[in-house]
Amino acid sequence: MILSALLTSVGINLGLCFLFFTLYSILRKQPNNVKVYAPRLVAEGKIQERGHFNLERLVPSTGWVTTAWQTSEDEMLSKLGLDAVVLMRIFIFSMKVFSFATAVGICILVPVNYLGSQLDIDFSGLPQKSIDSFSISNVNDGSKRLWIHFCAAYIFTGVICFFLYSEYNYVSCKRIEYFYSSKPQPHHFTVLVRGIPAPSIGSYSDAVESFFTEYHPTTYLSHSLVRRSNKLQRLMNDAENMYKKVLKIKAKSDCRERYKRSGFLGLWGPRVNLVDHYGKKLEDLECAARIEQTSVTEKAAAFVCFKSRYGAAIALHIQQGVNPTEWTTEKAPEPEDIHWPFFSASFMKRWICQLTVIVTCALITLLFLVPVVLVQGLTHLEQLEKWFPFLKSVLQITVISQVITGYLPSLILQTFLSFVPPVMILLSAFQGYISRSQIEKSACAKMLWFTVWNIFFANVLSGSVLTMANIFLEPKKIPSILAALVPAQASFFIAYVVTSGWTSISSELFRSTPLICNYLKTIFRCKEDDGDFEVPSIPYYSEVPKLTFFGLLGVVYFFLAPLILPFLLIYYFMGYIIFRNQLLNVYKPKYETGGKFWPIVHNATIFSLVLMQVIAIGIFGLKMLPLASGLTIPLPILTLLFNEYCRKRFLPIFHSYPAECLIKKDRHDLNEAMTREFLERLKTVYRDPTSLPVRYTDNLERPHSPLLTTDVRTT
């Protein structure tokens, strides 16, 4: 790629971004789109959906940028919780790091690289120079100038570590502060107990009650059993569907429609009243469910609530039963965050699930490219002509054949890639987690390694999967292989940042899919279901890996091809503004992990650093500067030691709150009037929906009543 081509691409993409921004600033003012661009505000009742038409609507404006920019962090914390603030800290951290990197890279490294003559490409003007002339590849072998790169690697590592430390420190302080300032949260008072041994006499509930009153007499408050057998679950689902069906029939205005023949497909047999008919079936289902509810004898789990946070922490941290696989305790998720299916699964089953998922995920990550490459192979013209002979004449038109060969492979890759996040979420959901936040956190880590492997390594190594795997079986050769291959892909990744990075971040602002859905809705369904729209939650599991992956690109290419850095800086700056805007207007957090996404980002950055250093070791070797290569070896070791120190210094804070905080907070609560009320409410918060009384038939008497679960909860 030559410089002028890069600049053209930058120009086109900048133009696209501005177009997106302009369109957004107009579209967001249209009353029809308010649910697309400000669902959070609609849900909170802060914005009216309808408005009068005025001309101002059609004029692009930058007011939203100012609002997004001016909102303070404290405001964001109080409105959106710590996770959103941590997401913004990722941007701030990246901007800090890459501001420094850009300064060093553009002012020092790029001129040094440009003055080299290794590549010896004899073009006339600057615009015709290859991008590689600005990369380390252009520095002459054995040149003393490489020591500048060597120093840059050391200094950059130091700067990143400094920022990593201060950011980790900042986030962990915020986490503690947030804990102190939060209202009593049910999940702080509750632990989930599993592996309840089968009681010799009495029920599981009695067993839990007696165990905890015996060993935690002063702090035990209550418990609620979760025993979700598959059969019960199925019955409850059937009953719910039947209930909806009856409601629908009842709602029909035409009385004749309420009657139908009882035989096959309603074609023969006596005519019956459908409401009665299905009502009868519903009653049967309910009856079966009630019997099942009382007779469940499978292994159960239980939420055990305590009178204080510290009491719950004690039960959480100390092995309870003599057998470590019995009476195991783990943190309870927030009540709205619970993912029910894995509750009563046994120790063994969850363990096997977890192993299976890890193996599957590793296989998907490693072998993802195989089917993609195979399908892409089919887009070769000869193949297509052979398979679909009637296309022959069409394919001979130059434009069409160019589009097919040039565009289709990339489209196929993108299509496959777009399936990955949902697949990862699905896999994580089967891994035995009991809360959506855990599932998303796990999917986030999976996505991260998937991206690193399939976008970075697949492009860099660009051989078959087997050679890729082979490289990692010969650790000695890794540095030199990477050093030879990574710089060669610099122009690809610069283009990747400019095209894929910038476009993805501006389409985040534009929200094209919800926008189109919204238009289709308004056209086809008029105003039918006005009430039920859902405020989207922040998709951490797809955003955090994306941000971190661009960080990896920046860190790895910092001293190889510093030209990438300014484009990354623009990416993070745009992202900062756009995500602040989206967080304030669009997303509403569904759960609060208290900043637990930060350690993932920290670890990924450390990985990037070590990767960069390993490549540095290799490249100094290739460039005939063995001394620099040898002197770089301590760098990854120091980085890993730094990481180890951070793990000891900060990570425990993210696992659980220390005794000091818990006790202080508990004592503070003792003086509050509402604590007693909260504890009273706590007893009923963790209720398994399937263990609630089944009352569909009763509900039928009151038409238009909301569905069972919420209904029963409020009673």
Next chain:
Amino acid sequence: MILSALLTSVGINLGLCFLFFTLYSILRKQPNNVKVYAPRLVAEGKIQERGHFNLERLVPSTGWVTTAWQTSEDEMLSKLGLDAVVLMRIFIFSMKVFSFATAVGICILVPVNYLGSQLDIDFSGLPQKSIDSFSISNVNDGSKRLWIHFCAAYIFTGVICFFLYSEYNYVSCKRIEYFYSSKPQPHHFTVLVRGIPAPSIGSYSDAVESFFTEYHPTTYLSHSLVRRSNKLQRLMNDAENMYKKVLKIKAKSDCRERYKRSGFLGLWGPRVNLVDHYGKKLEDLECAARIEQTSVTEKAAAFVCFKSRYGAAIALHIQQGVNPTEWTTEKAPEPEDIHWPFFSASFMKRWICQLTVIVTCALITLLFLVPVVLVQGLTHLEQLEKWFPFLKSVLQITVISQVITGYLPSLILQTFLSFVPPVMILLSAFQGYISRSQIEKSACAKMLWFTVWNIFFANVLSGSVLTMANIFLEPKKIPSILAALVPAQASFFIAYVVTSGWTSISSELFRSTPLICNYLKTIFRCKEDDGDFEVPSIPYYSEVPKLTFFGLLGVVYFFLAPLILPFLLIYYFMGYIIFRNQLLNVYKPKYETGGKFWPIVHNATIFSLVLMQVIAIGIFGLKMLPLASGLTIPLPILTLLFNEYCRKRFLPIFHSYPAECLIKKDRHDLNEAMTREFLERLKTVYRDPTSLPVRYTDNLERPHSPLLTTDVRTT
């Protein structure tokens, strides 16, 4: 090695063992040796050192075998603690495993191997057959008989896993039982607190007091600060030495000896009374020590005692301070087991110490053979003749040259090897541990890997160190390389078991070094120091790795060369009897880890199993049976999964006692009268010797009083 040679070696070594046994049964009856062969009983006052001479003394007997055999496990548990029982369980476990292995190996595998004709060695009779004819090398390539070995590998893995599981279960049950039956132990009520933040006002002691009264008001009992600065430590040592010196001078009968000139080497200057002179110096030292004791401002650690075991466990398991590197808690060792030097070392210093030791230990383990081989190179005759020309005539005598070339290399290796356990203990002592038991446990693990690497792998690979390391950088080739090399060393390891194994176990009985020391003492020193002899403690750190290493040999060679198995069985059987005898008569435990050595043995056995399976994968490949090779691949995976399950099921019990046990035991103690008395005593048990009042000068007034520390403790 041919069969007859093996049998000769077995005969000689069996003869040696019987000679040792006979000598032992005579020597142990001599009154002079009672401190060598029954120091425990002497210390407990159960045996008289002097006895009348009678003829029976000179007749060998087997009474000791019967006694050792008949002692029940409960008796051993009550007399010697759980660690000794676990040591015996290692023997029992090994005997069970290798009884089964011997049966399968000798009855099935040996005949199958012998019927092969791969090696095609055409000797006439059975005694002339090479040992290799009985190993898997003799089975023809591609032979269907290899499926018998395949089945044997699966069945053997199953049997070992079954025994491992039941033994882990047994030991962990014993551990809980032992805890229930034990008297109140100070270390169950105490935690060690480190990283006490520098208090803004008041002393460190006040800071600890206020922190724990604030956050553990109901359970906190007392604390004692440990602040061992190097300067204070040096002053205390100097003072103690000076005190001993003065005592010695005072004890001298000749009054003239108490005077000396005060100048250089006592050659000139005025004559002074030495008692006064050194007494003065002692006073100065004491004064300096006292000043230092009060002025210590360095970071301190503290033993914090609680009123209940559960209280201590809560403080232990929950992170106390907001900063995870401050107020860190860890288990307190038994008071007699404390290793003082690392107490007030900072988090950072201990961490660096640990890293340094791990790196050093890895280097020693990896590179141990380099100096040994170099020194052995010097024993070549030409080298010796060149270096010491005057030896030329002597070295030309055949016998001498044979001894030097044949015996010296092995002697040098053995000499180097004998330094290893103390070096490992020394390394572990620098690793930042705070108790001798932790040091020994860590040294045990270090010794184990050292032995496996330097005896097993060094012999098998027998190349230079670099090629050895290279193999592990190419994981794909490991199975086939091992499969080619390991069976070739079968005869060496059979000879190793018979010679080194049997001899070491019978010399354990014979206790040659203490025996010689005892004789020298009786000859030279008459009855001077009758009182101060020390009962030796069980050297777990050298014995457990030895036993486990022989287990590794047995497991690895089970299907490669089953001839090794009967000799191993004899080894373990002899060891069982001998160690029971030694435990009952000789050793006295200095500490009690509660069976924590078992997980090391378990892990090492799993390692042996996986090694065996990896070799199996390789050997089936080499023997042209790729299907069997492929079908063996699930075996190591299953074994590792089994290990993972055991880790979850049993390991937590060895880390700490569960809440159920702690609370039950605490409640049981509440009813005991002596608990209050125990808690009163607990307050003073954990006292840093350097923080005790310095009273050497006072002690001087009372001659022959024992040394300070014990003296002050009893006051």
